[in-house]
Ligand SMILES: NC(=O)C1=CN([C@@H]2O[C@H](COP(=O)(O)OP(=O)(O)OC[C@H]3O[C@@H](n4cnc5c(N)ncnc54)[C@H](OP(=O)(O)O)[C@@H]3O)[C@@H](O)[C@H]2O)C=CC1
């Protein structure tokens with residue numbers, strides 16, 4: 516049994532961590548923090564978790580919280596994880612950051628996209644990008660785990676088999692992603708309130724979304740060459756889910772290949788990637804509340820393009836489910852412990 520703390524437990528990602536970890540057989544939750552709800556019982560903030568845990572939200576007393584824990588989850592807005600990671604490393608504890616602060620290898624790239632000064636540059640090289648399907652062996656040894664972004668999870672898992680086999684023209688990649696509104700977090704904002712998002716779909720941040728360098732960095736590693744791509748996110752009137760549709764020009768040698776078989780072989784051993792049978796396409800509805808990433812690949816013979824569709828729940832495989840999957844790997848627990856129930860969401 517390990518002791519876990521969640522910093523930022525009252526956000527959407529943090530609340531999902533509370534829900535999963537409160538039922539995880541190998542974990543005891545020792546502390547949950549909040550900036551605005553300190554002193555309140557957690558269930559008062561999230562009534563659907565009444566009787567799951569009896570912890571009260573507390574202020575971030577970093578040194579003590581880290582001292583009392585074996586693993587710390589940081590679920591804060593980007594720019595806030597650096598002091599937590601520094602203290603966790605000082606106390607030689609494992610830290611899983613759900614934000615973006617340790618995902619980008621190059622601090623200059625991080626600072627230019629996030630407009631935040633990185634204050635723990637010396638630790639960036641140690642951080643492991645936590646996509647188990649790609650980095651499982653490194654995750655086993657990780658002390659600092661950079662949990663991937665939600666859009667990048669759907670994009671990288673969709674592209675990995677084609678890139679690993681060198682079957683697409685790397686500069687031809689276009690990623691078109693649609694997200695539910697919970698991807699923007701719980702804080703109130705004009706862009707995400709009901710009458711702005713309901714019955715409406717819009718593209719945003721074209722060519723300048725912060726997940727672009729993260730996707731490019733990780734798929735470049737898989738391909739073994741530097742890749743630049745087009746990524747367009749969309750906000751859709753649903754609460755959870757991301758559907759990514761990815762287009763890429765196939766190389767000549769791939770035109771006659773069975774791409775579905777390629778994907779099935781690539782993800783054969785993966786507990787959380789489901790390559791759908793031919794003729795079936797992923798839907799956000801089918802992964803909602805689960806840690807699954809559903810994937811399908813279609814060869815568009817007329818244009819010579821591969822069209823890949825992937826679906827995840829942004830709060831689970833795109834955030835907290837994946838964070839627990841990573842924790843399981845880091846501590847040697849069975850990888851699906853606590854996240855193998857497809858009805859996770861009440
Ligand atoms: N939502 C999603 O789908 C995904 C989110 N992530 C990442 O996970 C992290 C958390 O996201 P999400 O849960 O959506 O965010 P929310 O806005 O829903 O929650 C943020 C949490 O951080 C706390 N917080 C906010 N500002 C501060 C601060 N200055 N100091 C201390 N605590 C603070 C909030 O406390 P309080 O409640 O008291 O205000 C809350 O607990 C982010 O980095 C996000 O990018 C990653 C993948 C997907």
Ligand SMILES: CC(=O)N[C@@H](CCC(=O)OP(=O)(O)O)C(=O)O
Pocket residue numbers: 593613614615663664665694695696697698699700725726748750
């Ligand atoms: C719908 C929506 O607004 N989505 C968010 C996703 C960001 C997120 O959660 O990602 P990080 O973990 O990298 O901050 C956005 O586009 O900014």
